[in-house]
Amino acid sequence: MRLIVLGVVAGLATVVATVAIPLLTTERAQRVTVSAGVVTSQSTSVEVSTPEPTPEADRDPEADSLPKPKVPVGPPGLKVLDHQFRERGMVRVDKSALQPFVFRVASYNVLGASHTSGKGARKGYAGYAARTPGQVGLIEAHRASVVGLQEFQHPQARQFAGLRGSAYGVYPGLQLGEALSQNSIAWRTDTWSVVETHTIGIPYFGGRPVQMPYVLLRHLGSGRTVWFGNFHNPANIGGNHAGWRAAATRIEADLANRLGADGTPVVMTGDFNDRAEFACPFSARSGMHSPDGAATVNGVCRTPRGMSVDWIFGSGSLQWSDYVQDWSSRDRRLSDHPIIAGTATVPSIHDPSKCRRAKARAGMQIYCPAS
Template identity: 40%
Template structure:
């Protein structure tokens, strides 16, 4: 196992590649941050300086994420060398990752679209129970609204959350949470995805370090717009392009990438994202000689880069899941390690 010093060196190289200080905090703007850019505090503690606010609504969405400019090739080569150096001394890291749209509290109030469900603060302990009973270590959550965040903070103090308290309310609705006894935060960022009417909403991505093996993994969580306020296919298509651009940029660091989310599309999402990236889905399917989506696919997804191996994939519906949300609860067993991260 490599020391935290080696990982901090990786973080420093990542930050230098973007021309910023490793200690700086990611700030919001209409333009997305470079995916290997400024870093969040490595503590992951509740109340730490948070993610950026949502970009201002507008017509044309911001430009996609791009890799750093001048000097980036040399810096990325250094990062690959450091990543390989760490991999040489590591065993395989295995963990369970989940994605769950927890059905926002505002949807279940009197007069809401799903008023037949219990209140958000009643349902959130059930969601936490699902995560714990499944042995999940990292989860992408969608529609996580303030009453549900408060419950998570109160009942799961050992779980960290990004974006943190300083972020805009709508940005925190799509969060990444993890068991802080098993993972520590190295970097936290957001990137803009067009949501209803094309208005940009910040989505999170984090670099977490496995405490047992020292292995870093990128986690990205997204929520693409549904047709609830009119046809949104054009915005979903743009969202997929941005998500693909980000994943490609992060994969260039030779660190495994896991993407979770409610993409509000089935085969269309799978075919687009696998055409634009090397991602593969925990649910199966492939893009060899054409697009072949997994059977029985829904709108919720877990995907990984080629250095991520999915050993098991579970979709839970009914029972407690059906009382908690209008979405299924998905989780997958993941393995990453030296055999996956080795380069040519």
């Protein structure tokens, strides 16, 4: 074996190879020389540099195809702005919340069809078919966009729908059968849209509960909502029903409190068959007031002169004006009741002086105190 190795080395005697071995971790390198079978080494200084990567070697084709992240520019988004103002105790509101809005409401007992027909027909009054067009004209003359109707019996509801069609929404009207049409709420569909419809049992003759309506309507001009209820408490026909009227008044006042607990305005209309006997306990229990001035203030009930048994009441936040008690209805033999009407102004939800405007990507926003 030793002879073979020596032979190989001798055969390479004329070949000299020089190999430079780079050391990347230092700035020096060993030069190794193999010559005539003798290996020698010499330390020499070399410069070590890292070559610049070529663009082709460094590119990731898949990364190039991905969308580049967008850096937000300009005003913040709504989520960011909402968070910033929420930390300051403010919430974003629609501009309609800062604007008051106005509507006109009426209450009208139209004298039921059954009261002007047959043996017991009311003397001096024509049948319902002759009276209904004049009653509709009277409602519209008073510019009422919402009206509570009592004794609005099924034939009258059907004729009303034929005269005005889709110009008015009516509840219950023709929706819940003949018995329940008598107490209905009608609203102009160019001013209001219906959100919710309900009925509540009110004690009538002998305490028998009769379902009477209340509805939540949205005012199209402002986008805000108002509750409306309409009632007919029992008269002293076939006995003294004062006790049942008092029970009905408590139910109606408690309903008003429940509906208005979240700040939504409430308006109630009706033939309550009482004057101060209704107005005083109702206003004391509900905190509502009427456009003709009936209210309970600091425990003292105030009532107007010339009261009738027909009433409109609204939440304490409402401002009333232009009240009218129009007895031309009786003079024209349209009904034995007047039509009454008033203008309600609903104030803004927030105090504009405490609100702030801020620009977002979606446009200018309004923030007001949360409480």
